[in-house]
Amino acid sequence: MEEGGATARPRRATGRLCSTCNQRKAALKRPKTLEQICRECFYSVFEDEIHNVIMDNNLFKPGERVAVAASGGKDSTVLAYVMSELNRRHNYGLDLFLLSVDEGITGYRDDSLETVKRNEIEYGLPLKVVSYKDLYGWTMDEIVKTIGLKNNCTFCGVFRRQALDRGAALLKADKLVTGHNADDIAETVLLNILRGDIARLSRCTFITTGEDGPIPRCKPFKYTYEKEIVMYAYFKKLDYFSTECIYSPNAYRGFAREFIKDLERMRPRAILDIIRSGENFRTATSTKMPEQGTCERCGYISSQKLCKACLLLEGLNRGLPKLGIGRARGTNGLNKRVEQRNLRSERTGSNIESKQCGTLDF
Numbered sequence: 001m002e003e004g005g006a007t008a009r010p011r012r013a014t015g016r017l018c019s020t021c022n023q024r025k026a027a028l029k030r031p032k033t034l035e036q037i038c039r040e041c042f043y044s045v046f047e048d049e050i051h052n053v054i055m056d057n058n059l060f061k062p063g064e065r066v067a068v069a070a071s072g073g074k075d076s077t078v079l080a081y082v083m084s085e086l087n088r089r090h091n092y093g094l095d096l097f098l099l100s101v102d103e104g105i106t107g108y109r110d111d112s113l114e115t116v117k118r119n120e121i122e123y124g125l126p127l128k129v130v131s132y133k134d135l136y137g138w139t140m141d142e143i144v145k146t147i148g149l150k151n152n153c154t155f156c157g158v159f160r161r162q163a164l165d166r167g168a169a170l171l172k173a174d175k176l177v178t179g180h181n182a183d184d185i186a187e188t189v190l191l192n193i194l195r196g197d198i199a200r201l202s203r204c205t206f207i208t209t210g211e212d213g214p215i216p217r218c219k220p221f222k223y224t225y226e227k228e229i230v231m232y233a234y235f236k237k238l239d240y241f242s243t244e245c246i247y248s249p250n251a252y253r254g255f256a257r258e259f260i261k262d263l264e265r266m267r268p269r270a271i272l273d274i275i276r277s278g279e280n281f282r283t284a285t286s287t288k289m290p291e292q293g294t295c296e297r298c299g300y301i302s303s304q305k306l307c308k309a310c311l312l313l314e315g316l317n318r319g320l321p322k323l324g325i326g327r328a329r330g331t332n333g334l335n336k337r338v339e340q341r342n343l344r345s346e347r348t349g350s351n352i353e354s355k356q357c358g359t360l361d362f
């Protein structure tokens with residue numbers, strides 16, 4: 001078990017009094033601020049910070065139906081728990097639901113869905129499960145059998161994004177919330193810089209996205225550190241699933257993640273500062289940004305004639321799985337060029353995108 005990683009046990013504080021209440025013994029060192037703090041005060045600051053983020057950003061309105069994207073992992077389990085606590089405590093007046101996507105990964109998602117089903121009962125939140133098999137006709141197991149491990153995260157990320165929207169529509173949800181945390185966002189800022197992806201860089205720090213699409217999605221954990229989420233889940237003894245996806249050998253993203261963890265070890269604020277840099281990033285007015293339209297085939301939002309999910313699906317169904325892999329840089333009509341380039345690489349066996357990468361959109 002890696003020290004300080006997402007699965008690490010909290011570091012114990014050393015016999016001092018809690019720096020917040022000055023009464024109880026400190027039980028941990030808060031990763032975000034390095035304060036020695038007792039459990040009770042940790043729960044309070046953790047929950048209050050999330051409540052303040054929700055209020056300051058007007059994330060919800062009373063009466064809204066909110067789907068919590070629940071994978072069974074630590075982030076979304078803590079999110080479901082904290083959302084239902086805050087909803088009750090502060091009378092948000094929200095109708096909360098759990099929404100899970102079954103990607104069809106045997107030995108991984110089937111097990112984590114069992115966790116979500118237990119949480120459905122424990123938290124009293126109705127659960128809706130949508131599957132890749134039903135939506136697209138393919139499970140990830142079948143996709144990986146066809147395309148191998150390379151690029152499988154692209155299929156999974158693109159399909160999941162749309163599956164969550166479709167599931168939220170079935171629930172008639174007004175908003176979708178995901179468990180993306182501060183570390184995830186800092187990592188995505190870095191990856192978008194490394195890829196020179198200006199369009200995504202400029203929107204990846206937004207706390208709410210997709211307001212012009214079918215269902216806005218929000219990230220209440222935008223400023224919440226992963227280590228604190230793990231500690232919270234650990235101390236509260238929440239029931240979550242902690243195995244890594246069996247198909248995610250994403251070396252490039254992993255490198256960015258490790259880099260951020262190293263920075264955090266030296267200076268915990270580094271995570272917040274990377275997010276702030278992303279927030280303050282401005283694009284030159286001369287930079288051409290993609291125009292949002294709808295997919296000709298499925299009607300889902302897309303900046304191209306066909307959305308990425310339809311392009312990937314067409315590739316799978318035509319036996320040309322590399323068809324939709326790679327990046328169309330935003331301008332209309334590029335779909336065709338990406339398609340032609342990928343068909344060429346399909347024939348020659350080379351691949352234009354050597355790194356595996358899931359979607360960098362939240």
Ligand SMILES: Nc1ncnc2c1ncn2[C@@H]1O[C@H](COP(=O)(O)OP(=O)(O)OP(=O)(O)O)[C@@H](O)[C@H]1O
Nearest residue numbers: 069070071073074075076077099100101178179180
């Ligand atoms: N299969 C899924 N079904 C529903 N929501 C999902 C699913 N996979 C991911 N999500 C949502 O997207 C968020 C980020 O997913 P990611 O794959 O980065 O997982 P993670 O950081 O390990 O989060 P978690 O600990 O919740 O699994 C999750 O917190 C969750 O809200």
